[in-house]
């Protein structure tokens with residue numbers, strides 16, 4: 129499968145932690161030229177040095193995915209470095225708990241700014257490049273939160289439902305130019321998942337053990353589960369998959385609600 133993205137230029141936001149970091153490692157291991165971005169400059173520099181030391185073509189660009197100008201610069205740098213972009217992954221995401229009664233303008237701006245507008249800004253700056261090149265791919269990391277009413281997650285769920293809508297709209301608006309696919313993970317073992325365990329009445333290990341028992345495949349997902357699927361979706365072998373999302377949840381959404 130790895131040969132499907134070998135030699136391709138792939139850019140990714142949120143590439144310095146969890147799912148995004150696994151994607152950078154996996155895509156570059158498959159022979160892709162990867163340009164990754166995030167707000168974690170120290171981690172980005174370290175990842176770039178580590179993977180270049182292994183002979184991989186990886187570079188890091190500091191970028192705020194919620195900022196139009198910052199994303200424009202990220203895309204420009206990638207094109208200047210490699211001359212083209214074959215695939216992109218809007219993966220940067222933020223998580224915040226809270227019921228509607230505690231919602232603030234700041235929470236709304238943060239969640240919508242990164243989780244919805246992040247993919248929008250990336251698409252905005254990719255489309256002219258894909259038009260010039262004759263096509264390209266955009267993956268957007270959504271979440272099962274788009275489909276499940278997680279308790280006390282109203283704004284996060286709304287932002288991920290928004291991201292799913294962005295997948296469909298971009299695929300129709302830019303038909304023939306950009307293939308757009310959502311990656312819709314369930315429970316994946318990342319720093320974001322660990323952070324979501326704070327404030328519970330049990331330690332993280334106990335929460336994970338309970339969650340493992342409930343997921344039909346009986347394990348929590350690994351970032352590499354998402355990275356392998358992403359590499360396939362970015363490749364030409366996935367050329368007929370468009371305007372939809374691939375759910376990677378170990379069967380969670382198939383469970384009955386009791």
Ligand SMILES: NC(=O)c1ccc[n+]([C@@H]2O[C@H](COP(=O)([O-])OP(=O)(O)OC[C@H]3O[C@@H](n4cnc5c(N)ncnc54)[C@H](O)[C@@H]3O)[C@@H](O)[C@H]2O)c1
Pocket residue numbers: 141142143144145146147148165166167168191192193194219220221222223242269270271272312313314315316317318319320321
């Ligand atoms: N972990 C899960 O269980 C899970 C489930 C479903 C969906 N997701 C989604 O997967 C994506 C990756 O999450 P993760 O679990 O790897 O989390 P993570 O916290 O480990 O990584 C998030 C990444 O996004 C980056 N980021 C955050 N804000 C940014 C901004 N403004 N600009 C640029 N980069 C920014 C961070 O620097 C980091 O690299 C997110 O979109 C998340 O919502 C995660």
